[in-house]
Amino acid sequence: MTLKCGLLGETLGHSYSPRIHAYLGDYDYRLYEISRENVEDFILHGDWNGLNVTIPYKKVAASLCDELSDIAKSLGSVNTIVKRDGKLFGYNTDYYGFRSMVLETGIDISGKKALILGTGGTGVTVQKVLSELGAEVVPISRHGENNYDNIGKHSDAVLVVNATPVGMYPKNGVSPLDLRRIPACECVLDVIYNPMRTELILQAEALGLKYKSGLHMLVAQAKYSSERFQNKKISDDSVTFIENSLTNELENIILIGMPGSGKSVVAQALGQCLHRLVIETDTEIVKNTGMTIPEIFEKSGEKEFRRLETAEMEASGKLSERIISTGGGVVTREENYPLLHQNGIIVWLERDTSKLPTDGRPISQKSNLNELYEKRKPMYERFADIRVSNDGTVSETVEKIIQEIEGRVK
Numbered sequence: 001m002t003l004k005c006g007l008l009g010e011t012l013g014h015s016y017s018p019r020i021h022a023y024l025g026d027y028d029y030r031l032y033e034i035s036r037e038n039v040e041d042f043i044l045h046g047d048w049n050g051l052n053v054t055i056p057y058k059k060v061a062a063s064l065c066d067e068l069s070d071i072a073k074s075l076g077s078v079n080t081i082v083k084r085d086g087k088l089f090g091y092n093t094d095y096y097g098f099r100s101m102v103l104e105t106g107i108d109i110s111g112k113k114a115l116i117l118g119t120g121g122t123g124v125t126v127q128k129v130l131s132e133l134g135a136e137v138v139p140i141s142r143h144g145e146n147n148y149d150n151i152g153k154h155s156d157a158v159l160v161v162n163a164t165p166v167g168m169y170p171k172n173g174v175s176p177l178d179l180r181r182i183p184a185c186e187c188v189l190d191v192i193y194n195p196m197r198t199e200l201i202l203q204a205e206a207l208g209l210k211y212k213s214g215l216h217m218l219v220a221q222a223k224y225s226s227e228r229f230q231n232k233k234i235s236d237d238s239v240t241f242i243e244n245s246l247t248n249e250l251e252n253i254i255l256i257g258m259p260g261s262g263k264s265v266v267a268q269a270l271g272q273c274l275h276r277l278v279i280e281t282d283t284e285i286v287k288n289t290g291m292t293i294p295e296i297f298e299k300s301g302e303k304e305f306r307r308l309e310t311a312e313m314e315a316s317g318k319l320s321e322r323i324i325s326t327g328g329g330v331v332t333r334e335e336n337y338p339l340l341h342q343n344g345i346i347v348w349l350e351r352d353t354s355k356l357p358t359d360g361r362p363i364s365q366k367s368n369l370n371e372l373y374e375k376r377k378p379m380y381e382r383f384a385d386i387r388v389s390n391d392g393t394v395s396e397t398v399e400k401i402i403q404e405i406e407g408r409v410k
Contacts, residue, residue: 002026002027002028003025003027003028003049003050003229003230004027004028004030004047004048004049004050005021005027005028005029005030005048005049005050005051005052005229006028006029006030006031006032006048006050006051006052007029007030007031007032007051007052007053007054008032008034008039008042008043008051008052008053008054008057008061009031009032009033009034009053009054009055009057010033010034010035010036010039010055010056010057011033012031012032012033012054015031016193016194016215016218016246016250017029017031017052017218017222018030018031019246019249020218020219020222020242020246021222021226023238023241023242023245024222024223024226024234024238024242025226025229025230025234027049027050027229027230032046032048032051034057036056039057039060040060040064043057043060043061043064043081043088044064044088048083049082049083049229050080050081050082050083050225050228050229051080051081052079052080052222052225053078053079053080053081054079055121058077058078058079058121059076059077059121061078061079061081061090062076062077062078062090064088065078065081065088065089065090066087066088066089067087067088067089067090068089068090068091069089069090069091069092071091071092071095071128072090072091072092074128075092075095075121075124075125075128077092077094077121077124077125078090078091078092079091079092079093079094079221079225080092080093080224080225080228082228082229089228091224091225091228092125093221093222093224093225093228094122094125094217094221095125095128095129096220096221096224097216097217097218097219097220097221097222097224098125098126098129098191098217098221099129099133100216100217100220100236100239101189101212101214101216101217101220102129102130102133102189104212104216105187105189105210105211105212106210107158107159107186107187107210109130109133109134109135109158109159110133110134110135111134111135111136112135112136112157112158112159113135113136113138113154113156113157113158113159114130114135114136114137114138114157114158114159114160114161115138115140115151115154115157115159115160115161115182116130116137116138116139116140116161116163117140117160117161117162117163117164117166117176117177118139118140118141118162118163118164118176119139119140119141119144120163120164122163122191123139123163123164125163126161126163126191127139130159130161135159138154138157140154148176148177151177151181151182152181154182155181155182155183155184156184157182157184157185158184158185158186158187159185159186159187159188159189160177160179160182160185160187160188160189160200161188161189161190161191162176162177162188162189162190162191162192162198162200163191164176165192167190167192167195167198167199167200168192168194168195168198169194169195169318170318172195172198172199172317172318172342173199173314173338173339173342174199175198175199175200175203176200177200178203179200179203179204179207179209180207185209186209186210187209187210187211187212188200188201188204188209188210188211188212189211189212190211190212190213190214191214191217192213192214193213193214193215193217193218194320195318195342195343196213196215196247196250196251196320196342196343197213197341197342197343198213198342199338199342201213202338202341202342215243215246215247216239216243219239219242219243219246220239223236223238223239223242248405248406249321250320250321250343251320251343251344251345251405252316252317252319252320252321252322252323252324252340252343252344252345253270253274253276253322253323253324253344253345253347253401253405254324254326254340254344254345254346254347255267255323255324255325255326255347255349256326256328256330256331256346256347256348256349256380256383256384257328257348257349257350257351257380257390258328258351258353258356258369258372258373258376259327259328259329259356260328260351260355260356261328261349261350261351261356261390262349262351262390262394262397263325263326263349264280264325265394266325266349266390266394266397266398266401267280267323267324267325269394269395269397269398270323270398270401270402271323273398273402274323274402276321276322276323277321277322277323278322278323278324278325279316279319279322279323279324279325280325281309281312281313281316281324281325281326281327281330282325282327284312284315284316285305285308285309285312288308288312289308293305293327296308306329306332306333309327309329309330309333309336310333310335310336310339313326313330313336313339313340314339317339317340317342317343317344318342318343319343320343324340324344326340328376329376330383331376331379331380331382331383332376332379336383337382337383340383341383345385345386345405345408346383346384346385346386347384347385347386347387347388347401347404347405348380348381348383348384348386348387348388349388349390349397350387350388350389350390350391351389351390351391352391353369353370353373355391356369385408386401386404386405386408388400388401388404
């Protein structure tokens with residue numbers, strides 16, 4: 001008999017859980033969006049064998065279970081239920097997911113101060129894990145004894161954990177904390193997994209700190225849930241494998257490079273090869289304004305075009321699983337980098353300047369291409385995760401890009 005499992009919540013939207021569980025076992029995994037007035041009946045009488053439970057139902061799930069694991073009991077919160085012999089058994093696998101996340105960083109937190117941003121259900125789970133690992137835990141809330149106004153008194157903290165929804169899709173680009181206020185910080189953990197790199201994580205990366213985003217926690221807790229669904233042990237190595245596979249599947253591939261370097265053609269070929277939607281940012285700008293790029297430059301100037309370009313980076317950069325072909329000058333505005341990097345791997349397409357066409361490209365037509373390249377080269381280097389030559393065939397370039405990307409996540 002095929003097990004019937006799934007994720008229970010009020011509003012689930014686009015969840016990664018079905019993808020994750022497809023890696024973990026051969027069982028049916030669905031999304032169950034159930035209203036508050038019907039959730040109790042669904043938990044008690046629904047046609048399912050195993051459930052993951054997300055907000056706002058973790059507390060009610062705990063109250064309806066016949067038996068709770070010690071961890072679920074201590075937290076008063078259940079995110080995994082298994083139906084067995086007519087009884088409901090409740091577990092909290094978020095605990096194991098976050099513990100795996102901490103251990104993955106390799107940071108020794110024993111005897112050191114850790115700040116937890118947020119005091120909700122996730123924050124309570126984080127507190128339990130870190131306390132058991134020997135940390136001096138300081139919860140930070142908006143109005144409590146330790147808050148964002150006086151957080152400077154904890155500038156000796158070595159770990160910062162974001163257990164709030166601040167920075168989560170679709171409200172990307174905001175952070176609960178400026179990490180420069182915590183100069184002793186060595187590591188940052190964010191339980192958010194969409195975007196893949198929140199504003200907080202982007203700052204940690206820029207400061208050279210250790211960091212981990214929430215995708216690892218999501219996969220690790222799913223692994224522990226799946227073990228309970230199937231009543232069998234799953235290798236811990238599966239967490240890294242699935243996390244890397246999902247990163248490869250979900251991360252946007254963003255092409256940057258000089259005007260005429262072949263970004264549009266390569267993007268279309270990549271899209272066909274990987275079965276992904278392609279976004280041409282210049283095309284989107286034309287569509288939104290009703291003017292061609294030369295017309296925008298002529299009517300409003302380059303400054304206005306760059307503003308429109310950044311607005312398009314903000315919109316397209318929030319998405320996942322896209323191929324994004326950018327304009328040649330996207331690197332001239334530093335604010336475009338986090339917009340693209342939050343969910344993407346950035347590929348610099350390089351092509352000999354003698355092969356660059358100029359038709360329909362206002363900047364190229366009025367510039368010496370060699371001088372323009374030398375000016376922009378450090379900007380492309382700053383943005384790029386990968387550099388790939390496009391002096392050969394399109395198929396050769398596509399193959400190189402895929403090889404480089406797959407190599408990064410192994």
